[in-house]
Structures are given as C-alpha cells and as structure tokens.
Amino acid sequence: MASSDYEIITDPWDPKCVSACCMYFPVQEPEDTELLLEKIRGKLDERIHNHTLAEEYRIINEQIVKSQGFDVDFSKLRCLFDFQPAFLDDSDNDTGRDFFRKLSAEAIEIYNKREGTSFEFVEVEKANIYSNSGEVFFITFVAKDSWNQTKVFQAKVIHVFCREIVHSFCRLKPNQPVTCVDEESIAKKEPISKEASITRKKKRKHGMTN
Numbered sequence: 001m002a003s004s005d006y007e008i009i010t011d012p013w014d015p016k017c018v019s020a021c022c023m024y025f026p027v028q029e030p031e032d033t034e035l036l037l038e039k040i041r042g043k044l045d046e047r048i049h050n051h052t053l054a055e056e057y058r059i060i061n062e063q064i065v066k067s068q069g070f071d072v073d074f075s076k077l078r079c080l081f082d083f084q085p086a087f088l089d090d091s092d093n094d095t096g097r098d099f100f101r102k103l104s105a106e107a108i109e110i111y112n113k114r115e116g117t118s119f120e121f122v123e124v125e126k127a128n129i130y131s132n133s134g135e136v137f138f139i140t141f142v143a144k145d146s147w148n149q150t151k152v153f154q155a156k157v158i159h160v161f162c163r164e165i166v167h168s169f170c171r172l173k174p175n176q177p178v179t180c181v182d183e184e185s186i187a188k189k190e191p192i193s194k195e196a197s198i199t200r201k202k203k204r205k206h207g208m209t210n
Contacts, residue, residue: 006156006169008065018069018130020060020083022053029080039087040074053079069128069138070154070173086127086137095137100124104141107155107170119143122150134160140173152176 009016024030029037051059056079063072064083074085088097105121112119122142130136137157144150156168 006068006171008068010061010065015133018064018083018132018136020057020064020081020130022057022079023082024080025053033080036084037080040080040084041077042075051076051078056081068154069130069136069156070140072128082132083128083130086129088124088127095127095129097124100127100137100139100141103137103157103165103167104139104143104153104155107139107157107167108141108143108153110167111153111170118146119151119153120145125152134158134163 008018010019011017012019024033056077059076060072060081060083072083072085086095086100087093088100090096101121101124104124108119108121111117120143122144125140125142127140128138130138135158137155137159139155139157141153141155142150143153152173153170154173155170158166158168160166
C-alpha cells in the first residue's frame with residue numbers, strides 16, 4: 001500500500017475529505033453538549049487557551065493532517081468540532097470499547113492475511129471519530145505476535161450512513177522501535193537480492209564469513 005493512501009484528503013470537493021469543522025461557536029453550544037465538552041477538553045474554568053475560531057481551525061486540522069487522523073490534542077481547543085475523541089468506556093453510546101474491539105480485531109485479521117503475519121488483537125488504546133456524511137474511525141490499538149511481542153497498530157475504518165462498514169487500511173504505527181525479533185522476521189520475509197547472493201557465494205569460496 002502506497003504511503004499516499006494514508007494521507008488525509010483536505011479538498012472539500014473530494015468525498016473522502018476529512019476536515020474538521022466547528023459545530024457551534026464558543027459559549028453558543030446547546031446546554032445538552034456541556035457534558036460532552038467537559039469530557040473533550042475539561043471544565044470551563046480549566047480552559048487556558050483563548051484562540052480565535054480561525055486559529056482553532058488551523059490547530060485541529062494541522063494535527064489531523066500531521067498524524068493522519070490518529071493523534072489530536074483536544075485539550076487545546078475550546079470549540080466543539082465534528083472531529084472528536086471516542087469515549088471508550090461510556091456505556092450509553094454505540095461507539096464504545098466493544099465496538100472498537102470488534103473493528104480492531106477485523107482490521108488485524110485483514111492485515112495478517114495481506115502481510116502473512118499472525119498478530120493477535122490485545123486492546124484498544126484510543127479512537128477518534130470524524131462525523132460528516134457518515135463516520136470515519138481512526139483507531140489505535142495493540143496487537144501481539146507469535147513471540148508475545150506487542151506492537152501498536154492504526155486502522156482507518158469508514159462507515160457511510162445506511163451502508164456497510166469498510167476497512168480503509170490497517171498498519172503498524174509509524175516510528176516504533178524495532179526489536180531483534182522484528183529484524184529476524186524481516187530477514188526471513190525479504191528475499192536476498194541477486195547481487196547479495198553472488199557476493200555471499202564469493203565470500204564462501206574464499207573462506208570469508210560475515
């Protein structure tokens with residue numbers, strides 16, 4: 001899968017666009033959203049930022065693009081956007097921990113089939129939800145391999161209203177430290193190039209070893 005497949009599309013004319021928009025102006029939110037706002041960024045008297053609306057648009061969307069939707073610091077925001085964190089342990093919503101467990105398990109199964117690996121889902125770390133014409137889920141979860149080594153994965157899942165859920169991609173979270181087990185696995189998986197094979201044969205012929 002090309003790296004461009006992971007990039008956030010910001011063109012508003014593209015149906016795959018992910019661009020956070022403010023749902024209400026600050027202090028103009030409906031009363032029933034107060035609890036949601038507190039969960040996202042803390043109580044009103046705990047807010048230390050006083051950004052303009054334009055600045056908040058820039059802050060959240062820069063984070064979305066940079067992390068490709070997976071890592072956003074919502075505490076920096078005062079406005080309520082349509083890009084929000086999932087509350088995994090809430091029992092009164094449909095997008096809780098069990099929901100994302102199911103999606104993560106499906107995602108790692110697809111990843112294993114594609115990559116020829118045998119990772120097993122362990123737990124969900126967090127998830128972000130973008131709500132527009134449907135919902136896009138950016139899930140961060142942990143899985144373990146055959147040696148019980150854990151790795152962090154990221155999965156993007158799309159749910160268009162009145163249609164089935166589509167797994168966009170699942171990948172290892174970028175910039176994770178590589179272990180000896182990882183290097184051994186990569187060595188077994190990647191074939192030796194023709195040039196490297198010839199070099200090794202020459203070394204053996206002259207009694208040289210690595």
